[in-house]
Amino acid sequence: MHLSEQDLAPSIGESLASYIRRARTSLGLSQKELAERAGIHAQSVGKIERGQTKRLKQEPKRGLAHALSIPVEFLDAICLGRTVDAIAALRFCPQCWVPGTAPDPMWTTPRSKYCFACGTELCDRCSNCKEPVASLRFRFCPYCGKSYKT
Ligand SMILES: [Zn+2]
Ligand SMILES: [Zn+2]
Structure with missing residues (x-):
């Protein structure tokens, strides 16, 4: 299941x-x-x-x-x-994040804006439809179907 x-x-x-x-x-x-x-x-x-x-x-x-x-x-x-709502403010690096895994805590601390590893700006929403990320265990945006990872 x-x-x-x-x-x-x-x-x-x-x-x-x-x-x-x-x-x-x-x-x-x-x-x-x-x-x-x-x-x-x-x-x-x-x-x-x-x-x-x-x-x-x-x-x-x-x-x-x-x-x-x-x-x-x-x-x-x-x-x-x-x-x-607060939980939904999940952030990830579109370059380094492995879809389906929990995000690195370094990305989700409230003050992080850029990836600690590669310097890419962190995302907290779908790059296509701008809906907030519901769960980083999704690989694709449930609203428009686009992959979260670029
Ligand atoms: Zn990165
Ligand atoms: Zn979307």
Whole structure:
């Protein structure tokens, strides 16, 4: 089954607990399987899903993002209580970004304007129709079909 990437984007006001549970079950993973993939204790996953863990440390956060194939920014945004609009301000280098992978955090820090590696101006929207990038796990713009990568 191929999941739509947007299904795994956090909803407005969604808690970390319900988001992790939703992302995990949509991938068909048990808590134990998710914990193994993320390199954390199964008990930690249980605590997150029961709402006992509100903030994630760097390591488990990266592990969970990797295990769920989501950008770390999704988890950051949820922990900070940001809305999907803020999450949607994703930026990438049209030269260096590998479509279908999470963007380098160097591109998505709010102050970055140019690629740290090649100096190209970063993009946060489709170069063709100018719609904001909904998810960098899409290779093509869902509005006009143009590839995000130039
Ligand atoms: Zn670049
Ligand atoms: Zn477009």
